[in-house]
Amino acid sequence: MQRVGIVGVGNMGGAMAARLLELGFAVQACDLLAEPVQALVAQGARAAADPAAAAHDASALIVCVVDAAQVEQVLFGERGAAAALPAGAAVLLCPTIAPQDVERSADRLQALGLVPIDAPMSGGPVRARDGSMSLMVACADAAFEQQRGLIESLSRKVFRVGTRPGDGARTKLVNNLLAGINLAGAAEALALAQRLGLDLARTLDVIEQSSGQSWIASDRLRRAIAGDYAPRAHVSLLQKDTGLALQAASAAGFEGPLGPAAHEVFERAAAAGYAGLDDAALFKLLSGR
Structure with a gap:
């Protein structure tokens, strides 16, 4: 044993x-x-x-x-x-x-x-x-x-x-930067769907079977639709991780357009008091709920 x-x-x-x-x-x-x-x-x-x-x-x-x-x-x-x-x-x-x-x-x-x-x-x-x-x-x-x-x-x-050692961390930061970008984009899209008067669950059904699908969007936004923000992964975690990814990018001399925008959304969510909520709370922030 x-x-x-x-x-x-x-x-x-x-x-x-x-x-x-x-x-x-x-x-x-x-x-x-x-x-x-x-x-x-x-x-x-x-x-x-x-x-x-x-x-x-x-x-x-x-x-x-x-x-x-x-x-x-x-x-x-x-x-x-x-x-x-x-x-x-x-x-x-x-x-x-x-x-x-x-x-x-x-x-x-x-x-x-x-x-x-x-x-x-x-x-x-x-x-x-x-x-x-x-x-x-x-x-x-x-x-x-x-x-x-x-x-x-x-x-x-x-x-x-x-x-x-360190290459695992580099791989994880690349993954988490994309996770943050995907989640921020999905939360924005669902907030737009709400503003357009669409049924949110049905819209997410369509996304999940279409070109906009991502695992993190399905996982988080189903909870957001239900108003469930009990933390499985806190907002503060992807706030931290996207920031670390941007630091690694800067050290490597790389600058992309989407990473900083996604990081800024997590920063806004934390500033709004959502740091301890599940990161599905990006929908709460962007939809004005």
Whole structure:
């Protein structure tokens, strides 16, 4: 039974932990909030009081927090996980953070005799729970083989995007920039449909079977039509991720017209007080609901 620590068991991390428990892994769960940890304890997990406890005797640690500052604290802060992991253990870096932050963390982990795996994810908590989310993996071939069982248990859609830590993050930022553009465009189109007096559900039926279809539009706008803005993926996440993608684009000397426009819509939604809502709230913003 492989022992795995998971730090950050919110929507995505909690779904991943529940899947691993179902598949027979021993899971040590840590989060700032007690409720998601206790929900996993009821499914067979062990509660870890801090990242160091989550790392104790684990062959792998999954970091599933929000941003680079949290990754730094989880791994290298007081009671951080890196100092508590056994030599040779793997660390899966799953948040969407800047490539240079992945590279810095990977260098520090390697210096401690640990195995970094750049493994950002995409697909939402339902797909994380059933194993159909995407994992974009960049790591040494030996590291991948060492943790193949864990990685392929987490996802049936594993993409080896390279061996250089940071390339997983770069791939994820490209994906999330397009997700942000698609969502902003879909929210605008549905807001126009409302202004034109169209039936929103029927209009979305047409879009889903026509050239305007996108997965994120169907997923988010069905909820928006129902007025369901309970957060599965907060507005603040794509606000952050589109901003990181624009930073990466600038560093590469690239400038496109749509990314900045989409990012500005997420900025407006956050300024309007929607940062903690599901990112379906872009429709709420653009429709004036």
